[in-house]
Amino acid sequence: MNKLFSIGFWSWVARFILRNRTWILIVIAAITVLLALQWKNMRFTYTEANLLPDDHPINLEYDQFLSHFGEEGNLIVMGVKDSTIFTPEKFKAWNQLSKDIGKFNEVELTLSVGNLQKLEKRTDTTGFELVPFIKDSVFTQANLAEYKDELFNKLPFYDGLIYSPDKQSIRSAIYLKKDIVNTAARKDFVIDDLIPIIKKFEEDTGVTVYTSGMPYIRTLNSQSIIDEIGLFIGGALLVTSLIFFFFFRSWRATFISMCTVIIGVMWAFGFLGLMHYEITVLTALIPPLIIVIGIPNCIFLINKYQQEIKLHGNQAKSLQRVIAKVGNATLMTNLTTASGFATFILVKSELLSEFGIVASINIVAIFLLSLLIIPIIYSYMAVPKYKHLKHLNKTWINGFVNWIERMVKERRITIYISAVLLLCASIIGIYNIKISGSLIEDMPKNTGFFDDIRFFEKEYEGIMPLEIMVDTKKKKGVMSLSTLKRIDELQDHIKEIPEFAKPLSVVELVKYSKQAYYNGNPEYYQLPNSQEKTFILSYAKSSNTDTNLLNSYVDSTGQFARITTFMKDTEPDRFKRIEEDLHNEINKVFPPERYNVSVTGKALVFQKGTHYLVNNLILSLSLAIFLIAVFMAWMFRSFKMIVISLIPNLLPLIITAGVMGFVGVPIKPSTILVFSIAFGISVDDTIHFLAKYRQELIANNWKIKKSVFAALRETAVSMFYTSIVLFFGFSVFTISSFGGTVALGALVSITLLFAMLSNLLLLPTLLLSLERSIANKETMKKPAIEILTDDEDEIE
Numbered sequence: 001m002n003k004l005f006s007i008g009f010w011s012w013v014a015r016f017i018l019r020n021r022t023w024i025l026i027v028i029a030a031i032t033v034l035l036a037l038q039w040k041n042m043r044f045t046y047t048e049a050n051l052l053p054d055d056h057p058i059n060l061e062y063d064q065f066l067s068h069f070g071e072e073g074n075l076i077v078m079g080v081k082d083s084t085i086f087t088p089e090k091f092k093a094w095n096q097l098s099k100d101i102g103k104f105n106e107v108e109l110t111l112s113v114g115n116l117q118k119l120e121k122r123t124d125t126t127g128f129e130l131v132p133f134i135k136d137s138v139f140t141q142a143n144l145a146e147y148k149d150e151l152f153n154k155l156p157f158y159d160g161l162i163y164s165p166d167k168q169s170i171r172s173a174i175y176l177k178k179d180i181v182n183t184a185a186r187k188d189f190v191i192d193d194l195i196p197i198i199k200k201f202e203e204d205t206g207v208t209v210y211t212s213g214m215p216y217i218r219t220l221n222s223q224s225i226i227d228e229i230g231l232f233i234g235g236a237l238l239v240t241s242l243i244f245f246f247f248f249r250s251w252r253a254t255f256i257s258m259c260t261v262i263i264g265v266m267w268a269f270g271f272l273g274l275m276h277y278e279i280t281v282l283t284a285l286i287p288p289l290i291i292v293i294g295i296p297n298c299i300f301l302i303n304k305y306q307q308e309i310k311l312h313g314n315q316a317k318s319l320q321r322v323i324a325k326v327g328n329a330t331l332m333t334n335l336t337t338a339s340g341f342a343t344f345i346l347v348k349s350e351l352l353s354e355f356g357i358v359a360s361i362n363i364v365a366i367f368l369l370s371l372l373i374i375p376i377i378y379s380y381m382a383v384p385k386y387k388h389l390k391h392l393n394k395t396w397i398n399g400f401v402n403w404i405e406r407m408v409k410e411r412r413i414t415i416y417i418s419a420v421l422l423l424c425a426s427i428i429g430i431y432n433i434k435i436s437g438s439l440i441e442d443m444p445k446n447t448g449f450f451d452d453i454r455f456f457e458k459e460y461e462g463i464m465p466l467e468i469m470v471d472t473k474k475k476k477g478v479m480s481l482s483t484l485k486r487i488d489e490l491q492d493h494i495k496e497i498p499e500f501a502k503p504l505s506v507v508e509l510v511k512y513s514k515q516a517y518y519n520g521n522p523e524y525y526q527l528p529n530s531q532e533k534t535f536i537l538s539y540a541k542s543s544n545t546d547t548n549l550l551n552s553y554v555d556s557t558g559q560f561a562r563i564t565t566f567m568k569d570t571e572p573d574r575f576k577r578i579e580e581d582l583h584n585e586i587n588k589v590f591p592p593e594r595y596n597v598s599v600t601g602k603a604l605v606f607q608k609g610t611h612y613l614v615n616n617l618i619l620s621l622s623l624a625i626f627l628i629a630v631f632m633a634w635m636f637r638s639f640k641m642i643v644i645s646l647i648p649n650l651l652p653l654i655i656t657a658g659v660m661g662f663v664g665v666p667i668k669p670s671t672i673l674v675f676s677i678a679f680g681i682s683v684d685d686t687i688h689f690l691a692k693y694r695q696e697l698i699a700n701n702w703k704i705k706k707s708v709f710a711a712l713r714e715t716a717v718s719m720f721y722t723s724i725v726l727f728f729g730f731s732v733f734t735i736s737s738f739g740g741t742v743a744l745g746a747l748v749s750i751t752l753l754f755a756m757l758s759n760l761l762l763l764p765t766l767l768l769s770l771e772r773s774i775a776n777k778e779t780m781k782k783p784a785i786e787i788l789t790d791d792e793d794e795i796e
Contacts, residue, residue, distance in 0.1 A: 014323040014375075018316075021376040028372065032263055035270020042273045044226055051609025053348035058608045061598045065469050068555045069562050073214035073465065073602060074108070074181045076190075078198065079164075079171035079456060082207045086148050088139040090205050095134075097201045098172045106180050106189040112172035113151065113162060119516040128516050156525045157512040160502035164459040171460070176215055190219040210455040212463050214602060220449045225284050228736055232288040233265060235732040240295045240725055247721050248302065252381070257298035260373045264290045264366040271358055271365075282355040282673075285733070285741070289359065290366050292729030293337060293681065296722035297370035300326050300688070303718050305378060315383050319375045327371050329691045332631065333684035334367035339627045340680020343620040344673075349613060401716045405709060408764045415765050419651060419758075426658025433661040435572050435614055435668070446737055453569075461501040462566030464603035468586075469562055471596035476558035481533045484510055486589050487561060488527055493585045494565055497578060501566040506553040567603045575607055614667055621675045625650070628683050644770065645686045648763040652754035653679055656747055665743050674747040681726065681748075682755030685719045689759060693767070708764045716760055723756035 017024065052059045078097075084090055095114030102110040116133035133151070136143050151158065152167045163170050174194075180186050194216075198209050237258060245254045265287045277283060304326045308318035341363065344356030407415060443450055456463045470487065472478055484507055491503045511525050514532065518524040553562045570578070579599070586597045625646065632642045653675050665671060692715050696707035730752065733745025 010324040010328050011320070013327065014320040017323060017372060017375060018319060018379055021379055024372055025376060028263070028369065032266055032270075035267050035274065038270045038273030040273065041276055042269060043276070043278045044222055051349050051351060051613045052605065054350075056348075056608075056612070058600070058605055061469075062600045062605055065467055065562075065598070065600045068469065068560045069467075069552070070178050073218075074176045074178050075465075076174040076176065076194070076211065076213035076216045077171050077456065077460075077463075078174070079169055079210040079212075079459060080207055081164075081169035081210075081455075081459065085170065085207060086144045088141060088144065090207060091139055091144055093201060093205050094172075094207075097197065098174075100197060101174055101194065104189060104193055106176055106185055106193075108175040108177045110172060110174050111162070113147070113170055116151075116155075116158065116162065118155070118520070119157075119512050120520065121516050128513060154520065154522045156522055157508055157515075160460060161504065165461070165502065166459075169459050174213075181215055186215055187219050187222065190216055191223065210452040212449065212452045212456045214463075214465065217443070217449060217453065217463075220447065221443055224447065224737055225279065228738070228741075229279070229284050229287065231735065232285070232732060233291065235735060236288040236291040236729055237262070239728045239732055240291055243725050243728055244295060244299070247299070247724075248306075253298075253302050256374060256377050257295060257302070260298060260369055261291045261294040261366065263373070264294050264362065264369055267365050267369075268358070268362045271361055275354075275358065277354045277358060280351060280355075282351060283358060285744075286355070286359050286362060288729075288732060290362050292726060292732075293334075293363055294366040294370060295725050295729065296684070297330055297334070297367060298374060299721045299725065300330055300718055301370060301374045303721065305375075309383060313383065315379070319379055322375055323371065329688055330371070331367060332691075333687050334363055336628050336631055336683050336687065337680040338363040339631075340624045340676045340678075343624045343627070343676055346623065347613070347616045347620055349609075349616070352613070397717055397720065400720060401713060404716055404760050405712055407761055408712065408768065409709070412765045412769065415761050419762055422655055422658075423651065426654045429658030429661030430654070431661065432664075433657065434664075434666045435611065443738065445739065457568045460566065462499070462568045464567045464569070465601045466500070466565050466567045466599070466603050467562060467601040468565075469560060469598050469600065470590065471598075472559055472561070473594065473596065474559060478506060478554050478558050478561040481528070481530065483561070484527055486595075487563060490585060490589050491563065493589075494563075494582075497581075499568045499570045499574070499578060503563050503565040504553070505563040506561055509553065572607065572610070579604075610668060614672055618672075621679065624676050624679055628679070631687075640770070641690070644763070644766050645683070645690060647766065648758040649679060649683050649686060649755060651758050651762065652682060652751045655754050656751040659750060660747065665747070668740060671740065671743045671747060674744055674751065677744075678748050678751035678755065682752055682759070685715075685723070685756060685759040686763060688719065689715050689763060705768060708767050712760070712764055719756060719760060723752055726752045 080094070082090075085094060091114075095112065098110045098112035098114055101107060102115075114134055117130035118133050119128050120131050122129050133155075134147060152163060159165060161173070176186065176189070180189075194211075198211060201207070202209055240261075241254055241258050244257055245251070248254065268287045268290050272279065272283060272286070301322055305318050305322045308321050309315070312318075338360040341356050341359035344352040345360070347353060347356075443453075453463055468490070470478070470483070472480075472483055477483060487505055488507045491505065491507060494500050494503045507527065511527060514528050515522060515525040517532075553564075554560070582599060586599070590597045628649075629642050629646060632645050633639070656674065656678070659665075660667070660671065689711055693707055693711035696710040696714075697704070700706045700710065727749045730745045730749040733748075734742045736742050736745070
């Protein structure tokens with residue numbers, strides 16, 4: 001393996017690239033076209049992220065629930081809070097809106113005040129029948145007042161379903177066909193049909209409609225992801241190109257670099273299509289990530305080329321040294337970055353695994369593109385003129401390098417004290433970090449649909465479904481009075497939890513049946529007693545075929561019952577206490593030997609997924625650190641050098657974690673990614689510095705002090721350039737409307753800025769302070785990576 005990175009190998013690579021430059025460009029063009037043809041296979045996600053592995057017990061319980069009751073997330077709700085809605089003109093328009101929506105093929109049924117059904121006792125036979133709640137065809141203020149009074153005061157079954165608990169708002173329910181909920185048809189219906197028809201109603205009546213429900217939220221959330229992809233790519237290209245031009249003052253160098261990363265973006269989309277992966281909130285970040293990570297490659301290659309041209313003016317010699325000197329070190333830096341992303345592959349989450357696979361493949365791809373395209377394009381061009389090299393003599397960058405050198409030389413104690421103080425403060429901050437498992441926290445907060453979520457949380461006490469499935473262990477066991485009483489007891493407990501909405505189950509239907517049996521008297525909205533149970537339940541069962549009321553809450557065998565409630569956005573610590581309390585109550589009410597009861601639903605699955613992800617990504621970060629330590633051991637053959645190289649890269653991660661604690665950024669799927677990503681990127685500076693340092697050791701006969709400052713002067717400019725590009729490149733993500741993406745961009749930017757200062761100040765300080773203990777030729781004289789010296793053979 002040592003020979004792989006030997007001088008001879010990289011000399012051969014340089015000769016191969018420059019001698020076959022035309023064919024290489026043709027191959028790159030062909031691959032680009034082939035990958036572009038795969039774009040048609042790109043798919044946008046139609047579901048929220050499932051962070052748990054398929055075989056996780058929580059997922060298995062959820063799948064079992066779906067097998068009995070089908071897709072739960074097929075409900076869209078429209079709400080209005082307007083005192084004039086019960087006036088004839090506006091009520092007619094509201095009623096017509098539900099009718100018009102119900103005509104779409106994607107809609108199973110709509111439930112609104114205008115088409116409500118009342119349960120009444122039949123006079124001709126045993127059983128109940130559903131009759132229209134609204135009997136009049138012409139609306140007047142008088143009959144609407146009667147309907148309003150009857151709805152709010154005589155139909156408790158619809159409390160929390162059609163009207164809010166405080167009776168200040170009403171809503172309509174739209175049930176989509178379950179087979180289109182997770183398909184493109186749902187998106188087309190919501191975007192092209194539902195939203196326009198609601199907007200027209202608002203324009204015609206002046207009544208504000210609040211719309212929500214999981215299908216609606218998921219559709220607009222996915223659309224926001226799609227809309228931001230172009231914004232990120234454009235922003236990343238603009239920011240990085242401006243910074244690149246500011247540093248190099250060369251349109252030619254800027255144009256070549258932009259072309260290189262644009263091809264990398266095209267490849268990224270191609271790989272997504274080739275692998276048939278969905279574009280999620282994470283995979284949408286990959287194309288701009290490729291731009292941000294690819295530009296530093298261009299900086300190192302072009303900066304080295306211009307330095308060589310300035311030194312001796314020989315283009316062929318310069319290009320060979322660019323490939324051989326920078327190529328081998330850049331390969332290692334890209335491999336370490338790719339390793340940071342590749343560790344996500346080991347997390348048993350499809351979302352993270354796909355992100356890790358595509359990101360790591362594309363990071364290696366952008367390295368190859370940079371190494372091939374930049375030297376080849378420059379080989380066709382004239383030698384850069386003096387004006388293209390002037391940036392190498394900028395006084396302000398020289399002043400920055402001089403300041404770094406002066407600090408390392410004269411202020412080592414200050415650097416150590418600062419590092420220790422930052423470490424102590426960060427540890428305090430880390431203790432304040434909280435874990436978030438909110439399904440809606442990362443959603444765009446400046447959008448109308450997020451405001452609508454808050455409306456339904458306030459008016460109807462929740463929007464995220466939580467399901468409880470009761471297995472009675474025997475057929476038709478649900479409709480026994482003892483089971484119904486146990487379900488009712490559990491529902492009473494749920495009603496006392498402020499984060500939960502009023503639950504709905506077969507119990508509410510049986511209560512409604514008793515009310516109907518007693519001619520609609522709301523005082524009888526309760527479970528039948530032991531004397532009433534026989535004829536009340538027989539009425540309910542005999543009318544089920546006609547009314548279809550039980551099917552949604554009892555499976556076809558009568559063995560499984562479903563309790564549905566909706567949950568507010570809840571803090572993880574509070575949710576954990578609620579969950580424990582709920583399970584304790586379930587165990588008390590439902591004896592385990594007679595019942596199997598499971599708590600499931602989208603909200604619970606996401607909460608559990610977040611905690612699972614946090615635990616696994618800590619392991620992922622540990623693995624990334626281990627892999628990079630192995631890289632360092634392979635390159636430098638010295639345990640002390642491994643420790644020295646890891647310290648400047650771990651400190652920024654600790655500082656960032658402390659910042660998160662102090663400013664209140666919680667640990668969640670988006671922010672936990674920061675550490676693996678930032679560590680994989682920040683260690684690149686360490687590799688570049690230590691590679692140059694080792695070369696200087698050889699050239700300076702193992703004089704550490706002289707070698708450290710020579711390496712510092714050589715690499716500080718490129719490290720500064722790349723860190724600034726990375727800082728502003730990742731800052732592009734802060735323009736996102738997704739809170740998680742904003743946090744990811746800001747935190748990675750901060751981490752990389754600290755990493756630059758740590759590698760420029762703390763790393764050389766450590767080398768100087770430990771001069772005697774690491775001045776060992778045996779551990780450093782035969783590293784795995786060789787750097788070409790000036791007297792090596794050039795291209796013939």
